[in-house]
Amino acid sequence: MCCCINVFNESSAFKSSSKLVITSVAFQDHIARSLLHPHSSLSKPLLKSKSKRPQNAEAIGRGGETGPQRRGEHEEAEYVLDSAPSHLTLAQKLGLVASPAERLTEAKWSQVKARSVQQGDSAQPCAICREEFRIQPQVLLSCSHVFHKACLQAFERFTGRKCCPMCRKEQYETRVIHDAARLFRHQCATRIQACWRGYVARKWYSRVKRTICPQDKQLRHKFFEAKLQELNDSFVRYCHADLEAFLSDIDRSLSSSRRVFQQLDRKGISEPQEKDWDRIQSQVISRGVSECPICLTALGGVTLTADHPGHRPTVLLSCSHLFHQLCLEAFEAFTAASRPSCPLCRSVYHKRLI
Known part of the structure; x- marks a missing residue:
């Protein structure tokens, strides 16, 4: 009886020691693979995920379609950058350490992206470099935070582990998105259209200003x-x-x-006859002209005779105007035209000494 008890105690001790050894080995393997050598599984996840691309990118790399339409589809495609999860360690298989979370499905990624859009992360600067995203590569984490791809890569290389710079969540998944690029292109198109409309309006206003009287x-x-x-x-x-x-x-x-x-x-104009001169002289007498319009001195009375003593000779024009002969001759000499006109009515005349 005592022998059986000893054998049972020895087997129990052996089992407990074996279990202790297995647990120790499991923890040692987990520590070696996860903590002491983090670069083997956690470091540079973005660099390792370069080979993880959508199928159309692989087709392009093998010499498939490279047209503008195909290339545009590849640029707008969203895909997960993280590589396939590594094998579970012995400690994780034995349940001593919690296993990593399962990969997010497309439905869960849609929820994460909707939460990020609601927060407006793509419209704000990158939380790491504090610069606008513009058309630079952009990544979305499973915690709904958005960063530049190069900024997140530098942050992971600096810290040596996968930890969100915003919420400090570990072991996140990374997905390439293009929301900021689409928003930036939309803003550029809006700015270009606004500039064009302003140019058209200014051109129209300048044309109206030149042609229509205010x-x-x-x-x-x-x-x-x-x-x-x-x-x-x-x-x-x-x-x-x-x-x-x-x-x-x-x-x-x-x-x-x-x-x-x-x-x-x-x-x-023909030269007047004798009766015409009499009629012109009667018109002058009826008007009562007594001064020369040029020198403004007296012509010599109502008799209008040239031999009256003390008076200068007077000339009668065919336009019925009277002038001193010397005054009219001086005016004709001063005029450059070959046939001068009357100083008063500017009509071509014939003259007669009276």
Whole structure:
């Protein structure tokens, strides 16, 4: 009986010692794989996940379709960067250490992304570098926080473990998203459209300002001043190359026009007859003219005779105007035209000494 008890005690001690040895080995393996050598499984997860790309990216790499449409689809595709989970350690298999959480499904990723969109993380600067995302690579963590891909990679390399910079959650999953890039392109398109609309509006306003006269008095005055200045500038630009020749043409045209009018005056006016002179003289007497319009001195009474003592000779014109003979001759000498006109009515005349 005593022998059986000893054997049982020995077997129990053996089992307990064996269990203790297995537990120790399990903890040692877990510590060696997870804590002492973290680079084997946790370090540089983004670098290891470069090979984890969507199927269309692999097709492109093998020489598949490389057109613009295919490349655009690849740029907008979202995919998980984390590599496949490593094998469980002995401690995790024995239940001594908690096993890692299961990978997130597409439905859970949709919930995480919806929470991130609700928080507006993509519209805010990166929490690590404090710069806008723009079109730089952007990653979404399973804790719904968003960072630059390069910033998160540098943070993990600096800390040596996977820990969210915001909420300190460990063992997160990482997914590439393009929300910030789409938002930035939308903002750029909006800015371009606003600039174009502003340009069109300014162009339309400048055209209306040049063509339509305003109602305000001062603005209308400035409008016509600008129009006159524009006409003057265009005239100067047209004539500045050969201005002397242009003015010479104008002088020749005026001279030829003046000669034509003089010829017409000579042909149209004939010398009055004796009865016409009597009628013209009677008109002068009826008006009662007594002064020369040139020298403003007396002509010599109502008899209108040239031999009256003390009076200068008087000339009667066919237009019924009277002048001193010397005054009219001085006026004719001063006039440059070949056939002078009357100093008062500017009509071509015939004269008679009375």
